Amino acid sequence: MQLPDIDLNLIRGxxxxxxxxxxxxxxVWAWSSKRKKVFHEASxxxxxxxxxxxxxxxxxxxxxx
Numbered sequence: 412m413q414l415p416d417i418d419l420n421l422i423r424g425x426x427x428x429x430x431x432x433x434x435x436x437x438x439v440w441a442w443s444s445k446r447k448k449v450f451h452e453a454s455x456x457x458x459x460x461x462x463x464x465x466x467x468x469x470x471x472x473x474x475x476x
Contacts, residue, residue, distance in 0.1 A: 440446065460466060
């Protein structure tokens, strides 16, 4: 039984296909509705004080300085 010849372009094509499938999979995972709450909480991390509380938005309450 003889194995088929595998050339470099076939390997490149398979690697490209795997990368595209991985990218689409990560995109679907990131945009799924289950992840929305976790990503929202992570987006607030830079705003947290040392005690772990996020300060209220003064501009939204009408208390502009």
